[in-house]
Amino acid sequence: MKVQGKNIVVTGGGNGVGRELVLQLLNKGAMVVAVDINPDALEETVGIAGKNPKLFTEVVDISNKEAVFAFVKNAIEKYGIIDGIINNAGIIQPFVHLNELEMDRIERVMNINFYGTLYMVKAFLPYLLKRPEAHIVNVSSMGGFLPVPGQSVYGASKAAVKLLTEGLSSELRDTNVNVSVVIPGGIATDIKKNSNISNKVSAENSNTNMLLTPEKAAELIIKSMEKKKLRAYIGKDCNVMNILYKISSVFAMGMINKVMAANEH
Known part of the structure; x- marks a missing residue:
């Protein structure tokens, strides 16, 4: 679906990849509804976008079912139509074993x-x-698809x-609704801070050459939609590990274990 002239909802629009999605969609001629739980972050996105008249913001806790369904009902009434949604919002867990x-950390990761x-898919569909x-x-x-030590619940989510x-793709095969799942590797964002966690992985030791920038990640996500x-x-990193995992899941899991161990303080 070409995004020009379309009305698109983006979750996590207050920072990182979500913010870049909002900015790039606007540049491509879309009307965007940016959703985030943080009103200050949304205001910052609005400022960066130059107070674009095609940008609207909504403060929503997507882990709250009633809040999501109320938001969707109001969004249809307010904006008339919605052509697409990008479910980008997410958090990681603390880097500890299961x-x-x-349990409250587990539930928070799964709920978001x-x-x-x-909830977003069910309410908008x-x-x-x-x-x-x-x-x-x-x-x-x-x-x-690749188990990461200390991120088992995040991986499960x-x-x-x-x-x-x-599954949605199969169910919607004969409809006008297309579906994409985007599977990124590492992205240089503030997801750890936004997840309210600290971790044992050294930023200095991590391989930044393998990380996507938020700008590039957003570009590729929109390209997947279009x-x-x-x-x-x-x-x-994602493409390399996907190939290795298909060849030998045991080898790929062993490799990621070594990488995580090498990057610990």
């Missing part, structure tokens, strides 16, 4: 990453089905997003 991870995506053309993009993660999207790609692996 045995050490508190999986249920937040599910009846309206999207009425459009001549519509598109749903759900952002998963390399951690959704993103694996659920991947399978949800692929090219109607069901599945898009983005980032050097």
